[in-house]
Amino acid sequence: MRKRINFKNWKKIVLVLFVLGIAFLALSGYMAKFIDRVMSPVVQAQSTLMERLNFIINLFSISQDQVALVAENEDLRNQVAELQNRIIQLQQNLNEADILYALLGFARSSPDEQYVPAKVIGKDPSPFLKYILIDQGSDSGVRAGMPVVTNKGLVGRIDAVTASAARVKLITDSTSMINAVVVEAEADCVVQGSITGDITIEMVSQDVNLEPGQIVQTSGLGGEFPADFIIGQVLNVNQINNEIFQSASILPAEDFNSLQAVLVVSNFSPANTAPLE
Numbered sequence: 001m002r003k004r005i006n007f008k009n010w011k012k013i014v015l016v017l018f019v020l021g022i023a024f025l026a027l028s029g030y031m032a033k034f035i036d037r038v039m040s041p042v043v044q045a046q047s048t049l050m051e052r053l054n055f056i057i058n059l060f061s062i063s064q065d066q067v068a069l070v071a072e073n074e075d076l077r078n079q080v081a082e083l084q085n086r087i088i089q090l091q092q093n094l095n096e097a098d099i100l101y102a103l104l105g106f107a108r109s110s111p112d113e114q115y116v117p118a119k120v121i122g123k124d125p126s127p128f129l130k131y132i133l134i135d136q137g138s139d140s141g142v143r144a145g146m147p148v149v150t151n152k153g154l155v156g157r158i159d160a161v162t163a164s165a166a167r168v169k170l171i172t173d174s175t176s177m178i179n180a181v182v183v184e185a186e187a188d189c190v191v192q193g194s195i196t197g198d199i200t201i202e203m204v205s206q207d208v209n210l211e212p213g214q215i216v217q218t219s220g221l222g223g224e225f226p227a228d229f230i231i232g233q234v235l236n237v238n239q240i241n242n243e244i245f246q247s248a249s250i251l252p253a254e255d256f257n258s259l260q261a262v263l264v265v266s267n268f269s270p271a272n273t274a275p276l277e
Contacts, residue, residue, distance in 0.1 A: 115263040116264040118135055134168060143158065144159065146158045148168045149262065154253070179220070182215070187210075206245065212237065215233055224270045233251045235249040
């Protein structure tokens with residue numbers, strides 16, 4: 001009678017031999033190609049999946065970074081704008097301080113005169129009228145007819161007054177006429193304004209030797225202005241043969257387009273010569 005084959009033992013033996021065979025093939029290098037072929041698609045799929053996952057993660061990260069950068073740039077722009085405004089304000093304050101310091105020095109150099117300092121707060125919009133507005137009026141002792149000057153020279157005279165402000169007619173206005181003198185030539189003349197804002201000296205005898213650069217200042221004649229306030233310098237001489245008088249254009253001592261502060265000569269009252277005329 002034949003013995004039955006023990007299949008359980010055979011299974012164990014076959015399994016052991018299979019494992020030993022696989023191990024032998026792996027160690028001998030024969031399984032490398034097989035493993036590469038089997039695992040390559042898996043590795044490739046995993047790599048592709050990780051790339052896409054990293055792309056999505058980076059996309060969200062970049063979006064968040066961009067939002068943060070935009071917010072940071074906006075904040076920096078606001079800071080720069082604020083600093084620029086501060087710089088402009090400091091420059092304006094410095095310019096005003098320089099102007100006031102110059103006016104103060106001029107006032108101290110003329111102890112015989114009394115001055116009311118005033119800030120320029122407006123200009124006449126008309127191109128044919130040369131007026132400015134200042135922030136001092138009758139409450140500060142400002143009266144119509146008072147001369148207005150800066151440390152550089154004559155500006156004009158008070159034309160109209162309210163309690164807290166005044167209007168100044170500039171020497172460049174077409175209705176402005178000032179008795180003056182050309183210092184180096186020792187010649188009396190009349191300084192005349194114009195619609196264009198240019199000023200000239202008129203009524204100068206042909207015998208007078210006018211030259212560019214000569215100083216023109218108030219003479220005090222007529223009683224409308226004190227003497228010795230500088231008006232400007234002779235610029236171009238207009239001398240025509242057979243004419244009784246010669247004339248000349250003047251470069252004003254003050255730049256009327258950039259006036260910021262002035263001094264009102266408060267202890268001068270213009271003489272009323274109307275009854276005599």
